[in-house]
Structure formats: structure tokens, C-alpha cells
Amino acid sequence: MDFPVCGFSHCRDVVIALSKAGGLGVLGTARYSPEQFDIELTKIDEALDGRPYGVTIIFPTPKADDDGANDPDSLAEKIPDRYWHYVRGLADRFDIPIEDDLKHVEPTQGVVNAFPLTREHALAMLEVTMRHPVSLVSSAIGAPPRDAVDELHRRGVKVCGQVGDPKHVQRHLDAGVDIIVATGTEAGGHTGEIASLVLTPAVVNAAKGVPVLAAGGIGTGKQVTAALALGAAGVWMGSAWLVTVESDLPEELKKKLVAARTSDTIRSRSLSGRMARQLRTPWVDAWEEEGAPSPLLPPLQGVLVKGAQAGMLKRGQENMMGTPVGQIVGDLTAIRSVKDVVLDMMSDSIAAADRVEAAFADLR
Numbered sequence: 001m002d003f004p005v006c007g008f009s010h011c012r013d014v015v016i017a018l019s020k021a022g023g024l025g026v027l028g029t030a031r032y033s034p035e036q037f038d039i040e041l042t043k044i045d046e047a048l049d050g051r052p053y054g055v056t057i058i059f060p061t062p063k064a065d066d067d068g069a070n071d072p073d074s075l076a077e078k079i080p081d082r083y084w085h086y087v088r089g090l091a092d093r094f095d096i097p098i099e100d101d102l103k104h105v106e107p108t109q110g111v112v113n114a115f116p117l118t119r120e121h122a123l124a125m126l127e128v129t130m131r132h133p134v135s136l137v138s139s140a141i142g143a144p145p146r147d148a149v150d151e152l153h154r155r156g157v158k159v160c161g162q163v164g165d166p167k168h169v170q171r172h173l174d175a176g177v178d179i180i181v182a183t184g185t186e187a188g189g190h191t192g193e194i195a196s197l198v199l200t201p202a203v204v205n206a207a208k209g210v211p212v213l214a215a216g217g218i219g220t221g222k223q224v225t226a227a228l229a230l231g232a233a234g235v236w237m238g239s240a241w242l243v244t245v246e247s248d249l250p251e252e253l254k255k256k257l258v259a260a261r262t263s264d265t266i267r268s269r270s271l272s273g274r275m276a277r278q279l280r281t282p283w284v285d286a287w288e289e290e291g292a293p294s295p296l297l298p299p300l301q302g303v304l305v306k307g308a309q310a311g312m313l314k315r316g317q318e319n320m321m322g323t324p325v326g327q328i329v330g331d332l333t334a335i336r337s338v339k340d341v342v343l344d345m346m347s348d349s350i351a352a353a354d355r356v357e358a359a360f361a362d363l364r
Contacts, residue, residue, distance in 0.1 A: 001052065003346050004234030005224070006213060007338075008056060008138075012040045013246040016047045017338035026054040026138060034124045041132040054136030055129050059122045059144050060298065075303045079296065083304055086293055090286055091308055094320055099310035118299055123148075136160060138181065139172075141190060141274065149176040160213070162236075164192025164199070169206040180207045181236045184216025188239045188326035190276045191216065191267065197230070204231035219328035221348025225356065239326040245337045252318040254335055262330030269294075271324070273301030279329070281322040283312070 002022030009015055015025030027044065029037055044053055091098050126148055129137060137144070137152055138160045149159050153176070160179035161172030169180060182203035184196025194202075196216040204212045214227035215236035227235050241247060243254050257279065266280045270287035273296055278284060287295060295301045312320045 003342060004228075005342060005345070006054070006136075006234065006236045007241055008236065008238040009241045009247070011241075011246065011248040012044050013248065014241045014244060014338060015053055016044055017244070017246045018241070018342065019048050019051045019053045021339040021342040023342055024052055024054055024136065026056055026136065028056045029125045030058060032125075034128050037125055038128045038131070041128065041134070045132055050133075052135035054138060055125075055134055056138040056140050057122050057125050057129070057144075058140045059142040060119055075300060079300055079304055083293060083296060087304060087308055090283065091311070093286075094282060094317075096283075096308050096317065096320060097311040097315055098307040099314060100307060130155065136179075138162060139175075139177070143168075143171045143175045144177065146175050162215070163203060164190075165194060166199070166202040166206040169203055173208065173210065177210070179211050179213060179233075181213045181215050182232070183236070184214075185267070185277070186327040187216030188265070188277050188329075189324040190272070190274050192275075196227075200227060200230040200232055216326060217328055219326075219331050219345075221345045221350070222352040223328075224345060224349040225352040228353075229356070238324075239328050240332065240341055241338060242323065242325060243332045243335050244341060245335060249323065250313060250321065253313075253321045253323060256318060256321060257323070257325060257329055257332055258334060260325075260329045260332075262327050265325060265327055265329060269301065270305065271302070273298035276324055277326055278324045279322040281320055283308070283320055284322060 001024050005023035006026055007014065007018040007023055008026045008028060010028040010031050012027060015027045018025035027040065032040060041055070088098070090096070126137070130151070134157055136158045140162050143161055144159060152159050158178045159176070160181055161175065161177040162181040162183050163169055163172060164183050164185070172180060180203055182196070182200045183191055184199045185191045185193050186196055196214060196218070200212065200214045211233040212231065213234050213236040214230065214232035217223060218227060218235045218237050219240040224235050242249055243257050247254065260279060264280050265277050266284060267275050267277045268284050268287060269275055270284050271278055286292060296304060
């Protein structure tokens with residue numbers, strides 16, 4: 001790596017471009033079956049020719065009532081009829097076609113949570129990962145299993161864990177992770193409630209010398225410099241890559257993100273059942289209305305809504321299209337290449353560091 005920038009994306013072309021630009025591209029797994037994931041990693045291997053890249057696997061914390069079911073049909077049977085009725089009502093209200101056969105929905109269409117976020121699925125993705133020269137495995141939501149970490153270490157793979165609260169750091173340290181990602185509430189996707197300015201130094205202290213990457217609210221060089229000043233060893237970014245040339249999001253959605261303001265995001269459980277920051281849309285707002293049912297726990301909420309999510313994208317309904325995205329969306333004002341984003345950000349970061357040094361010159 002030439003720059004202290006890790007970039008998360010569900011799009012392999014973004015991952016490839018970021019690693020080639022001197023950062024570390026990290027591919028998300030939630031949209032892929034193990035079979036498709038294997039294909040994606042093979043294509044990344046061929047494109048990068050030895051340059052490092054990573055993957056993120058969601059290791060949900062086991063629950064007492066979790067029977068490990070990973071079959072969408074079995075999970076769908078657990079969803080109460082009133083929830084299906086509510087979703088069909090929203091589909092009629094917003095003229096959304098519900099895709100019933102998701103086996104033919106391509107992951108590149110941007111369907112979030114296309115596969116249930118269960119531990120069984122995570123272990124299947126881990127098995128695929130171990131067949132490729134992956135440099136980093138990131139565990140999202142829950143701490144990775146210790147035996148998985150040990151096996152990855154035996155293969156020379158670094159492991160990082162993502163936290164939204166300092167109290168979760170020790171759980172990841174006990175699992176043996178090499179890096180901690182402190183994810184502030186400003187971030188897109190699954191987040192906690194603590195802002196990055198407070199969270200990052202707190203996690204640095206709790207990490208006991210293990211390197212920390214700052215995530216959430218980072219999309220410019222000034223914010224990279226700020227993260228380093230807070231004690232982070234680098235940054236973890238996701239939202240900035242959504243509007244790049246390489247991103248596989250529909251062009252209508254990219255333009256919508258470019259036009260969005262910082263205030264156009266909301267934290268809601270409507271997407272996956274876990275609290276996630278995402279672009280505000282009429283669909284998301286409907287789940288916050290008085291009388292709306294409380295979103296189901298994961299993975300059931302994802303199973304419930306994914307047909308409608310696929311329908312929105314397939315029809316190209318710009319007003320309904322949404323995606324997980326952070327508050328940095330207000331600074332995403334143009335569609336640019338990944339390389340240009342990285343180089344401009346690093347130049348801006350150096351300029352910000354110079355300004356800080358100059359400001360403190362008289363105090364030395």
C-alpha cells in the first residue's frame with residue numbers, strides 16, 4: 001500500500017481500482033452467493049496480479065433462538081403475514097414491482113442483503129476466501145470466530161474487526177484481530193450512535209496498541225489528516241466509492257447521491273433489521289411512520305424487503321432508489337475515477353497537515 005486508505009465496496013471494479021491506486025480495496029460479501037463470490041475473487045486475482053486486497057465477511061453474533069437456517073424459503077415462512085401485507089401495501093402505494101424470483105437477480109444490480117446474514121453463510125464465504133490470495137479479512141457486525149482467525153493467521157492473512165463502541169473492542173482483541181476499525185455513526189451501513197471524533201480516540205485507547213482505522217465521515221483529505229491526528233493509523237472508507245466511474249450502481253442512483261445533502265441520510269432498521277445509515281427515500285420514511293410495524297430482527301427483515309428492493313432497481317425508479325451511504329454524501333459532488341479520488345484526497349491531506357503544522361509553529 002502506498003496510502004493509508006482502505007476502501008470497502010460491493011463492486012469488484014472499485015476494489016481493483018483502489019488497490020491499483022495504492023490503497024487497499026476490500027470486497028463486501030453480503031450480495032453474493034459463495035459460488036458467485038468465488039468468481040468475483042478469481043477476477044480480482046487476475047486483475048491485481050499480486051497487489052493486496054481484502055474482503056469483508058459479516059459474522060453475526062449467535063443468538064439463543066438462531067437455528068442457523070440459511071434457506072430464504074425457510075426464513076420467509078417465519079415472517080408474520082401482517083409484514084408481507086405491509087410490504088405489498090407499500091409496493092402498491094409506490095408502484096414498486098416485487099421480484100419474487102431472486103435467483104436471477106444479479107448482485108451487480110445493487111440488491112442489498114441478497115443473502116441472509118447468518119453465521120452459516122459467513123463460514124461458507126470464509127471457506128471461499130481461503131482459496132484465494134486475500135491479504136485482509138474484515139469482520140463486520142460481530143467478532144470473528146477465534147478458530148477462523150487462527151487459520152487465517154496460519155495462511156499469512158491479517159484480520160480486522162469493526163466496532164461502533166469502545167466496549168466491543170476487547171471482544172475483537174480476544175479473537176486475535178490485527179486491526180480495529182472504529183466506525184462512527186456518520187458512516188453508511190451498519191453503525192452505532194457514537195460520532196467518529198469521540199469514538200476514534202476512545203477505540204485507540206481501548207485497542208492497547210493494536211492499529212486502528214477510522215471510519216465514518218471520511219471522504220476528503222482534511223478528514224484523513226484529522227483521523228491520523230486522533231491516533232488512527234489510517235482510514236476505512238465506503239461511501240466515497242459509490243459515485244466513482246468504476247462503481248456498478250445505476251447511473252440514476254449515482255446522480256441522486258451527487259445531488260444529495262449531508263442531511264439526506266437516516267439511520268433505520270428497515271433495510272436489514274440492524275440499524276443502518278442509508279439514503280432517505282419514501283420507502284425508508286414509510287417504515288418510520290406512525291402505525292408502521294417495527295422492522296423484524298435480522299435476517300428476516302432482509303428477506304422481507306429484498307424483493308421490493310430488487311424491483312425498485314430493475315424498474316429504475318429514481319425517486320425510490322436508495323443505498324447505504326454515510327453523511328459524507330454531501331461532499332460527493334461529482335462522478336470521478338477511483339484513482340482521481342485517491343490522489344486528490346492524499347494531496348488535500350498533505351495540505352491539511354501543513355496547515356496544522358503552521359498553526360502550531362509559534363507554540364513550539
